[in-house]
Amino acid sequence: xxxxxxxxxxxxxxxxxxGLDFCPAFWQWLLDNHxxxxxxxxxxxxxxIAAGGDELTDWMRGxxxxxxxxxxxxxxxxxxxxxxxxxxxxxxxxxxxxxLQVADYYLIAHAxxxxxxxxxxxxxxxxxxxxxxxxxxxxxxxxxxxxxxxLRGERARFVLGRTP
Numbered sequence: 001x002x003x004x005x006x007x008x009x010x011x012x013x014x015x016x017x018x019g020l021d022f023c024p025a026f027w028q029w030l031l032d033n034h035x036x037x038x039x040x041x042x043x044x045x046x047x048x049i050a051a052g053g054d055e056l057t058d059w060m061r062g063x064x065x066x067x068x069x070x071x072x073x074x075x076x077x078x079x080x081x082x083x084x085x086x087x088x089x090x091x092x093x094x095x096x097x098x099x100l101q102v103a104d105y106y107l108i109a110h111a112x113x114x115x116x117x118x119x120x121x122x123x124x125x126x127x128x129x130x131x132x133x134x135x136x137x138x139x140x141x142x143x144x145x146x147x148x149x150x151l152r153g154e155r156a157r158f159v160l161g162r163t164p
Contacts, residue, residue: 003033004116005041005063006133007103009147012121014056025158027059033154034067043070044103052102072108076128078109085139100152108136118144 011017018026033039046068049060060068082105086096099105111118124134137144145153 002037002116003039003119003150004107004111005039006107006118006120007045008121009119010049010056020055020059023158026061029156031063042103042106043068044106049105064144074113076107078112081112081140082108085136086131090128091131095128095130104133107133108140111142112140118145119147119150121146
């Protein structure tokens with residue numbers, strides 16, 4: 001199983017539970033699991049992180065080599081399926097236009113192209129004003145889960161000192 005991480009996974013980890021300054025094990029876990037072929041993200045997410053211009057941007061530039069994959073032909077071939085799904089729902093035109101221009105659209109296309117499980121903090125919502133990643137996953141039959149579900153499923157352990 002390969003996990004495809006949304007920008008909010010990185011951003012919320014840095015800002016809340018897994019700060020770069022006090023929980024380096026989380027960040028190393030991401031790198032180790034990327035090296036093992038289980039964790040990745042996309043170039044558009046890297047662009048969102050870079051826009052922050054903070055310590056997460058520095059981490060990404062220093063450690064994210066290869067973690068953020070480029071959008072290739074196989075992914076581009078899925079754009080039609082994603083945009084068709086979005087336009088056939090009951091979303092407002094502004095919500096559809098926004099979705100088709102942000103990283104979420106590309107994330108879903110990557111997941112469709114390669115069968116990845118999408119990892120996000122977003123939850124499904126019944127709002128016509130914004131297309132949420134889980135709604136797109138449900139509509140396109142893609143698996144999604146929270147970062148915590150991923151970490152538990154992979155039995156990640158961030159332990160101080162010796163393990164019992």
